[in-house]
Amino acid sequence: MSDECNVVDFDENLRLVGTAHVSSKSVETVKAQILEYSPDVVAVELCDSRLSTLREPETLDSEDLLKIIKEGKSAMILLQSALAVQQRKMGLSTGEKPGAELLAAVEGAEESQIPYEMIDRDVVITLKRAWHKMGIMEKWRVVNTLLFDDEEEEVSIEEVLEDSDMMSKLMEEARGVAPNAGEVLIDERDTFLAARIQQIRGRGKVLAVVGAGHLEGIIENLNLPDIEVTSKLPTLSLEPPKRIWPKILLASIPLFLFGALGYMALNGEMAQIRQTAVTWLVLNAALAGIGVILARGHPLSALVGALASPITSLNPTLAAGWFAGYTQFKLDGPTVRDAKDFLAMDDISLFWKNRVGKVLMVTTMGNVGSMAGAWIAGGAIIGILIG
Structure with a gap:
């Protein structure tokens, strides 16, 4: 390792520069290293989509928001935004936007007319693989940490830059919250970056x-035979397979309900049929409505979600949150300013205060409430059958 902080000469033809994504010192270091080392190619921990975002800030219009609702991507967008908030919080204290040093590497290479390569995996694939890898409790811990954990340990960015072990320690602490996500976000990407x-x-x-947190893992992989590392690229580049069991479970709900009603009808149990119908309607509607209310949605959005839930729970292609979110969108439509503020979000509270964030929260929480209502109602109906 050279005297420069987090600059590692792996051999005479490879130099690794470990950076903090929110540090002005990292920007200066990257620019200086390009001039000092005079590389033939600059490799940057970015994918094409992240580079595009750094160069041209994202936009979000009404059509984009409606598409997110319709395609059921609200929860994923909220997770991605929450992760961005945590990074921006660090960046605000240093005066740098997250990823500024990576953009500086690309621009420095362009100015010096040096070819550059994007060596990171597509961020969407990474997030999908991480979400797929996590279990229910792990997902809850991640969401709870991102949204509700206000305890912040004071860590100096400059101290992190001067000590790569500290950055590794911080990443390992994050792995403690979500070990399976850590495997995807840290271990898999270490291998992917080294292979590229x-x-x-x-x-x-x-x-x-x-x-800087990837330095140790990258070096470990670079010390392995080339073929052992590069052969993993095709597998690591794949999106996770879609699980079949959620679709099977969703399809089983209407079969179970109508089967239960048919059984009761054959036995002339009219009182149980009425009780089953009321149980299904009330629990589905109540919990979907509560979900929207917790997201601080408009009362009419909560009503629409509540009315839709008993029906959408019987149709795997529909979701109560979609209807609640669309209603919220129509009643309290986001402005251009709301979209800009959401994309530049630096505070989790904007999930509830910003109109874009609120539409996404209403959609997500409406779906969560509806799902909970369907399963609780199913359990209650089983109780009626065997009672």
Whole structure:
């Protein structure tokens, strides 16, 4: 390791620069290293979509928001936004936007007319793999930590930059909250980044700009035989397979309900039929409505979600949250300013205060409430059958 903080000469043709994604010092270090090392190619811990976002801030219009609701991506967008908030909080104290040093690496390479390579996995694939890997309790811990944990340990960015072990320690602490997500976000990406570096090493001197927390893992992988690392790229580049069991469970709900009603009808149990119908309607409607209320949605949005839930719970292609979210969108439509504020979000509270955030929260919580209502109602109906 050189005297410069987190600059590692792996060999004479490969230099690794470990950065903090919210540090002005990292920006300066990256620019200086490009000039000092004079690489033949610069490798940057970015994917094409993240580079595009850094260069041209994202936009979000009404059609985009409605598409998110319809495609059921509200929860994923909220998770991605919550992660961004945590990073922006650190960036605000240093005066740098997250990823500024990675953009500086690309721009520095362009200014010096040096080829550059994006070596990170697509961020959407990474998030999907992480979400797929986590169990229910792990997802809850992640959401709870992102949304409700206000305890912040004072960590100096400059101290982190001067001590790569500290960055690794911080990442390991994050792994403690979500070990399966940590495997995807840390271990898999260490391997992916190292494999991509191996792929371009034949092009001369390589300067690789990566997060300081990945340095140790990348070096470990680079010390392995090339073929052992690069052979993993195809698998690591795949989106996770879609689980079949949720669809089976969703399809089983109407079969169970109508089967129960049919059984009661055959036995002439009219009182139980009425009780079953009331149980299904009340629990579905109540919990979907409560979900929307917890998201601080408009009362009419809660009413629409409540009315839709008993029906949508019987149709796997529909979701009560979609109707509640669309109603919220129509009643309290986000402005251009709301969209800009949401995309630049630096405070979790904007999930409830910002109109875009509120539409997404209403959609997500409406769906969660409806799902809970269906399962609780199902349990209650089983009780009626055997009671």
